[in-house]
Amino acid sequence: MPLNRRKFLEKSAVTGAGVALASAVGAPAAQAAEAGKGKKPAKRYSLTVMGTTDLHGHVFNWDYFKDAEYSDAKGNAQGLSRISTLVNQVRAEKGRCNTLLLDAGDTIQGTPLTYYYAKVDPITAPGGPVHPMAAAMNAIGYDAVALGNHEFNYGIETLRKFEEQCDFPLLGANALDAKTLKPAFPPYFIKKFRVPGAPAVKVAVLGLTNPGIAIWDKAYVEGKLTFPGLEEQAAKWVPKLRSMGADVVIVSAHSGSSGTSSYGDQLPYVENSAALVAQQVPGIDAILVGHAHVEIPELKVTNTATGKTVVLSEPLAYAERLSLFDIELVFEKGRWSVESVAASVLNSNSVADDPKITKLLKDDHDIVVEYVNQVVGTATQTLTTVEARYKDAPIIDLITKVQEDVVKAALASTEYASLPVIAQASPFSRTSEIPAGDVTIRDLSSLYVYDNTLVAKLMTGAQLKAYLEYSAEYFVQTAADAVVDVEKLTNANNRPDYNYDYVSGLSYDIDIAQAAGSRIKNLTYNGAALDDAQQFVFAVNNYRANGGGAFPHVASAKELWSESTEIRTRIAEWVTAKGVLNPADFASVDWKLTRNGTPVF
16 A cells, blocks of 8 residues: 555544544434433534635635736635635634535646746755645645646646645545556545544545546556546445445545536546436435536435435635535434535635735745746737637737747657648637737746647648537537627537637638538648648647547547647747747738638628
């Protein structure tokens, strides 16, 4: 058994024995009625389980890309410093010894803060720093955290170092060693809650992560770790936890509740399967849901085998919400049983920052603010993504140009050097802007918010046409004589912006009056109709290369080259080397929207 796993499984027993005596929370009227009949009142206990998910490196209510306090139209606030205040309030109300604090994953990736301590001043360096997310979550007093898929974005070494720095276990019952098929991380965590005059309440937390890791971070995990489905592993572990005496079983699952997948049929597992776990696996009382970035205060699912209700809750990402599960138990016939579970969410915009967390991490925060405000070049004009979803925007062409240049240089001395290089990029953000004048790292980081890396794939003209047709499904079919509302023009079938791709180097129209699958028109390369058999080197991010978004052909295409340097870093290097960011060096009009051949704009 790995040392880290043994540490927390052993610690759980010590923790259970060391929890302060909890007060039995009674129901006075019911107990009085029973006493009047000569019956001894039943023992009752109230447990509150708090949960966060998809924190993505948000410690403070700060937008590093705008260099300002975070704000949005809905008045949300972000950051663990706010969550800490909410947690303190709940503990004060319920009694700390009657509460549990969990997270459902995606912790160490998502902001310049987490990037800095993974890449610029890495926690893996000899004598390196403590990860700010570990420091904050230790200080707040998390009990257990499930692994998210983004935990693997910086490689296993960084994840293991983060795990070492945490005072709580990182749970992943379905993150298995590829050779032994044994859990590579602790599968579960157990804690006992003492009740005067009755046996302790034993609470088990099972952690499950996302099987899509095998696709999205293939470069890091292939041959080392494997990720079977959540339902399969929950069915294995929940009975074991019950046989170990668990009175309450909670699942912390980095998996949404929709029953859908973003990566097509490449794995036999459902990406967002939390509700399926509740429905199919007997013995679960509640599930803390993650991954989908959707706020679900309470979702009740009926287990098909037992008919019992399982309660799910997903708090909004980035520490904007805190889920609460209020669990009522009764001691009858020599055992504790769950009488009811109710879930709700608290809004972090209702409280102020916890000064303890602010003080603890101010230095880390200030270092990163200084880093992202470094000037690396000068822009001749303002570039923005405001219209990039439906017009070919120069700011996205910057991404494809950088990717083309990097891949051409990498393949210059190979047998593929003579092949044309084209590239894909997506309009990740609707608000990114590189202003005219000084260009900083944060300006460029806001353009490419993900920690994707670059891959070169070998593709044919026919495959690229199919790729473009799939991408064009993003647009809502719009008749030639219909009024065009740009707010309703995109995201057909809930396709997110990051799953719509530009492809540079080709020229094409997207006829949105046509049905999906028949929209790509006038597809040319170098002024001539695209040859189905012609070969291209396709510069693509690792998420797409590994099957993210289920785009056709790219995942199975031959890989010619890949690297571990982030595309964001390559953009900063390119701009720094140029000194001047001039659209004349990278912008081109490769595509446009049409309706029956007439341009929409």
